[in-house]
Amino acid sequence: MGLGINYETNSADFLPIIKYDARAGRLSRVDRVNGESIATDVTKTFRAVFDLENLETGWIDFESGAPQYVLTILGSGPKPEQPGETYREGVRCIVKLGKDIGGDVREISSTAKAFLRGFDKLHDDYKAGAAENPGKLPVVELSDTAPHTTGEGARKSTNYVPVFRIVSWVSRPADLVYKARSSSAKSAEAKLPPSTGSTKVSAPSGSEELGW
Amino acid sequence: MKNPFEIHNIQHLSPSTCNTFIGSPATFVMEKILKMRGRVGCAAFRGTATEAGVVHGLLTEASDDECIKVANEEFYKLSALSQDPSKAKEQASVPDMVRVALAELRGYGRPTSTQGKIEYRFDGLLVPFIGYYDVAWENHKIIVDLKTTHAIPSKIKTNHARQVALYTAAKGKDYDPRIAYVSAKRSAVYRLEDVDQHVAVLGKIGLAIQKFISMSDDPLELASFVVPDVDSFYFNDPLTRQAAFEIWGV
Numbered sequence: 001m002g003l004g005i006n007y008e009t010n011s012a013d014f015l016p017i018i019k020y021d022a023r024a025g026r027l028s029r030v031d032r033v034n035g036e037s038i039a040t041d042v043t044k045t046f047r048a049v050f051d052l053e054n055l056e057t058g059w060i061d062f063e064s065g066a067p068q069y070v071l072t073i074l075g076s077g078p079k080p081e082q083p084g085e086t087y088r089e090g091v092r093c094i095v096k097l098g099k100d101i102g103g104d105v106r107e108i109s110s111t112a113k114a115f116l117r118g119f120d121k122l123h124d125d126y127k128a129g130a131a132e133n134p135g136k137l138p139v140v141e142l143s144d145t146a147p148h149t150t151g152e153g154a155r156k157s158t159n160y161v162p163v164f165r166i167v168s169w170v171s172r173p174a175d176l177v178y179k180a181r182s183s184s185a186k187s188a189e190a191k192l193p194p195s196t197g198s199t200k201v202s203a204p205s206g207s208e209e210l211g212w
Numbered sequence: 213m214k215n216p217f218e219i220h221n222i223q224h225l226s227p228s229t230c231n232t233f234i235g236s237p238a239t240f241v242m243e244k245i246l247k248m249r250g251r252v253g254c255a256a257f258r259g260t261a262t263e264a265g266v267v268h269g270l271l272t273e274a275s276d277d278e279c280i281k282v283a284n285e286e287f288y289k290l291s292a293l294s295q296d297p298s299k300a301k302e303q304a305s306v307p308d309m310v311r312v313a314l315a316e317l318r319g320y321g322r323p324t325s326t327q328g329k330i331e332y333r334f335d336g337l338l339v340p341f342i343g344y345y346d347v348a349w350e351n352h353k354i355i356v357d358l359k360t361t362h363a364i365p366s367k368i369k370t371n372h373a374r375q376v377a378l379y380t381a382a383k384g385k386d387y388d389p390r391i392a393y394v395s396a397k398r399s400a401v402y403r404l405e406d407v408d409q410h411v412a413v414l415g416k417i418g419l420a421i422q423k424f425i426s427m428s429d430d431p432l433e434l435a436s437f438v439v440p441d442v443d444s445f446y447f448n449d450p451l452t453r454q455a456a457f458e459i460w461g462v
Contacts, residue, residue, distance in 0.1 A: 194373070194405070194406035194409035194410055194413070195367075195405045195406050196367055196368035196369065196370055196372075196373040196402075196404065196405060196406070196410075197367060197368045197373070197391075197402045197403050197404045197405040197406075198366060198367035198368070198402055199402060199403045199405075200400055200401060200402060201388075201390055201401050201402070201403045202319070202401070203317070203319030203320045203321075204320065204349070204352045204354060
């Protein structure tokens with residue numbers, strides 16, 4: 001530290017992820033190996049402690065390159081305003097995986113409606129059981145995935161709703177520590193330079209009222 | 213704390229000053245610290261003259277020909293003594309630019325204000341920003357800044373974005389800020405985006421200027437911190453080029 005340089009990075013901002021593919025109903029852990037993302041299917045063996053005490057909800061942009069998050073901890077204040085058209089309602093939660101599938105702390109986030117349906121049910125179950133398990137967090141398994149079909153004809157599509165089940169309650173693991181990450185509107189915006197504008201506009205309607 | 217702006221006799225900042233500070237710190241030193249005003253080229257006169265003709269037309273419903281006459285007179289007044297080699301080219305483009313701009317903007321109706329002065333203060337910055345927007349339609353909450361050019365850009369230029377963002381911040385966030393680019397052949401009006409971020413950047417630039425001029429009370433010492441790029445257009449004018457040589461020896 002002779003140069004006074006801080007070599008530490010804020011690792012909380014770069015948690016590895018668990019990914020749920022709602023179209024296939026599959027859950028994977030994703031690891032970066034030699035610069036590549038390698039997905040390992042953990043659908044059948046998934047078990048993790050969910051930090052639902054610090055569940056973040058709000059808006060997520062998965063469309064514009066690196067994900068952008070504008071989230072707040074559920075119950076900590078009003079819902080943030082939608083920052084832009086590419087942002088969709090979503091959730092983010094940190095989890096500690098079971099030993100059989102790595103045992104490390106990761107995050108899971110999604111804006112898929114099928115995922116959110118299943119996650120909403122899990123959260124309901126958590127709230128129902130939290131009073132009887134003060135200070136504890138749920139151990140969750142993925143017991144099944146349920147097909148959910150929307151639309152008709154050419155627009156018909158089937159997605160799979162995860163069926164999460166709380167199998168037990170445990171004290172918070174020592175390494176499952178919530179830290180605020182890139183979740184405010186300000187920090188999300190600051191990652192990109194401002195755009196200037198290329199949308200062509202014309203004269204306002206009704207301008208004749210102002211004229212001669 | 214000493215106010216470095218007072219020491220260097222700078223009463224306010226403007227988006228234009230910020231652009232100069234970014235584009236050519238040496239020019240900033242020449243103009244704002246050493247008080248040696250560079251001569252403006254005829255491209256700038258073209259813009260001022262076109263605006264005069266267009267504003268005349270919007271305010272009075274004058275014919276295009278009358279507006280062109282106003283613009284030509286303004287150009288002559290500004291450039292009468294100019295030796296800028298581009299003078300004839302710029303003068304020739306003014307009439308068509310006036311026509312194109314009027315075709316684009318007459319549809320907005322009569323402006324409710326033109327050349328409106330705005331003032332905006334940033335926390336920690338010891339002088340205000342002052343600027344003048346071109347045209348506003350308060351009833352429609354629209355501000356338009358007119359930019360003449362020989363090539364219409366595909367999007368708003370960053371320097372222009374900051375300038376109009378400042379006007380918007382001063383007038384009110386409910387305003388629809390627009391920039392009208394006008395060439396002799398066509399026009400494009402773009403809506404400005406990310407106003408807050410552009411305003412914030414302008415504040416940062418203002419603070420950078422404040423820090424820079426705080427480094428010394430001596431104008432020549434400040435000049436010694438920078439070196440001009442004499443190939444840049446800032447030094448096209450022979451007298452400005454000569455002044456740079458005399459100050460920096462380059």
